Structure formats: structure tokens, C-alpha cells
Amino acid sequence: MVNPKSHKSELKKGLYLVPTPIGNLGDITIRAIELLKNSDFILCEDTRVSKKLLDKFKISASLIPNHKFNETKNLTKIIRILKNNDIVSLISDAGTPGVSDPGAVLINECVKQNIDVIPLPGPSAVTTAISVSGFSEKYLFYGFFPEKEKIIMDELKKLSSLNFCLIFFVSPKKINKIIPHLNTYFKDRKILICREISKYYEEYIRSVLGNLKTFKTEPKGELTIVISEKKFVKNTSQMLSESDKKNIKIMLNKLSTKEITNIINQNSNVSKKEIYEYCLKLKNEK
Numbered sequence: 001m002v003n004p005k006s007h008k009s010e011l012k013k014g015l016y017l018v019p020t021p022i023g024n025l026g027d028i029t030i031r032a033i034e035l036l037k038n039s040d041f042i043l044c045e046d047t048r049v050s051k052k053l054l055d056k057f058k059i060s061a062s063l064i065p066n067h068k069f070n071e072t073k074n075l076t077k078i079i080r081i082l083k084n085n086d087i088v089s090l091i092s093d094a095g096t097p098g099v100s101d102p103g104a105v106l107i108n109e110c111v112k113q114n115i116d117v118i119p120l121p122g123p124s125a126v127t128t129a130i131s132v133s134g135f136s137e138k139y140l141f142y143g144f145f146p147e148k149e150k151i152i153m154d155e156l157k158k159l160s161s162l163n164f165c166l167i168f169f170v171s172p173k174k175i176n177k178i179i180p181h182l183n184t185y186f187k188d189r190k191i192l193i194c195r196e197i198s199k200y201y202e203e204y205i206r207s208v209l210g211n212l213k214t215f216k217t218e219p220k221g222e223l224t225i226v227i228s229e230k231k232f233v234k235n236t237s238q239m240l241s242e243s244d245k246k247n248i249k250i251m252l253n254k255l256s257t258k259e260i261t262n263i264i265n266q267n268s269n270v271s272k273k274e275i276y277e278y279c280l281k282l283k284n285e286k
Contacts, residue, residue, distance in 0.1 A: 019122025023198035040086035139165035190228035
């Protein structure tokens with residue numbers, strides 16, 4: 001564990017995954033600041049973006065650009081640095097590295113080479129969005145949508161069958177193209193659109209899909225959207241099947257009416273009232 005008074009010599013050598021603020025610079029942790037100050041090298045997506053954060057906290061470690069266009073090319077160089085027992089931190093422009101950001105290629109190579117990879121907890125748009133949604137805590141994070149519209153539609157069709165909250169990252173340029181597809185595949189499910197999380201103009205838009213309108217003007221800032229879990233409506237008018245009736249007769253000698261009612265109800269769309277009344281009817285016929 002790193003604490004504010006720790007010295008560089010006390011740190012375990014390896015690759016550190018350091019989350020950075022997703023908007024408000026005040027959200028960075030004390031541990032993250034101290035670790036970055038003690039790093040020999042900091043791998044970052046865009047040195048211009050990272051430098052603003054690092055300058056604010058007077059962090060002067062050497063920066064190495066590490067983004068999706070060069071992470072494979074840089075791999076040998078970075079592994080060599082890590083094997084030299086240097087402390088290397090990986091950061092992204094915002095949030096947790098490796099989550100819809102570069103990092104997986106390097107992390108997998110470190111695992112292969114028996115180099116320690118140490119993650120730090122910290123800011124994440126995913127957990128922030130799900131916490132404020134009020135939806136089920138069972139969720140699936142998808143990330144950014146594919147480029148091709150046909151693939152987007154195919155993916156949404158598959159995802160619509162899952163009974164999880166779904167979280168997506170969406171660029172402001174794409175949101176108006178995505179909304180009609182969401183209305184089609186997730187009709188009647190709730191949606192939360194989070195814009196500029198933790199920044200001055202942060203906004204949380206809540207609606208029901210099926211009638212969600214597109215934005216009149218392109219919104220500013222990255223968007224995180226959360227779609228609620230599926231809503232199941234029991235069809236209480238459904239009648240007991242012959243199979244259900246047969247099972248009830250078998251269970252009557254072993255279980256209570258309440259237990260039978262719960263078992264049948266969990267495995268069918270028949271109302272508890274109808275199941276209970278049928279059980280009583282059978283008992284009265286004895």
C-alpha cells in the first residue's frame with residue numbers, strides 16, 4: 001500500500017494502473033498523486049492532456065505516449081524499462097486505464113513476462129453512472145459502439161434479450177444516430193444519459209425508451225448512457241397447464257399449499273391466486 005509519506009524505495013517494482021479524474025481534478029486520490037510523483041515513467045494517451053493534470057500537482061516524471069496507434073510498437077521498449085526495475089505508471093486521458101482505453105496489450109505482456117501489475121481504485125464513469133441510475137446493480141458494460149450501423153443494430157438486438165442494466169460510452173457526434181435504435185430495441189425500458197460527469201455543466205437526463213427524442217443540437221462532452229434491466233409483466237390470465245396440474249397433484253402429498261404455489265408460480269406465468277385455489281380444490285375433493 002502506498003501512503004502519502006512513502007518513499008520510492010518502499011514501492012513494489014512493476015506497472016501501476018492509475019485512474020485519473022473523469023472531469024473534476026479534485027477527484028484524484030492522494031495515493032494516485034504520490035505514486036505518480038514516485039514514478040520513473042508515466043505512460044499516457046495524449047501528453048498534452050496529461051500534462052495539465054501533472055503540472056497542477058507538480059509531477060515531473062518522464063512521459064511516454066502510449067495510445068492505440070503505437071501501443072504494440074512501444075511494447076518491447078516498455079517491457080525493457082519495467083525489467084530494469086523502474087516504476088512505471090499507466091494513465092489514460094480520463095478514468096481508469098484499460099477500460100475502453102489502451103492498456104490491455106501491455107497488461108497481457110506483463111502477465112506473460114511475470115511483471116507485477118498493480119491496479120489502483122479511483123474515478124470511473126461506469127460505476128459513477130450505475131450508482132446514480134437507480135437501476136439494478138446487475139449490469140453489463142459494453143463500452144463504445146462499433147462504427148458500422150449494421151453491426152450496431154445486430155449488437156443491440158442481441159443485448160436486448162439480456163436482463164441486465166446496460167452501460168455504453170457514446171460520443172456526442174453519434175448520440176443522435178444511436179437514439180432511434182435504442183428506441184426500437186429497448187422500448188419501455190428506462191434510460192439515463194450522463195453528460196459531463198463531475199464537471200461544472202454536468203447533466204443527467206432521465207427518460208423512457210420508445211419516446212426518447214434526439215438532441216436538437218449536438219451535446220458537448222462525452223456521454224455515458226445506462227439502460228435499465230428488462231421489465232417482466234406476468235400474464236395473470238394464463239391458465240394452469242395439464243403438466244402443472246399433474247405436478248401439483250404429485251406435490252400435494254409432500255409439500256404445503258404455500259410451497260406448491262411458490263414453486264409453480266416461479267416456473268410459469270400463472271397467478272399465485274389461481275394456483276392456490278386449484279390446490280384447495282384438490283384437497284377438498286379428497
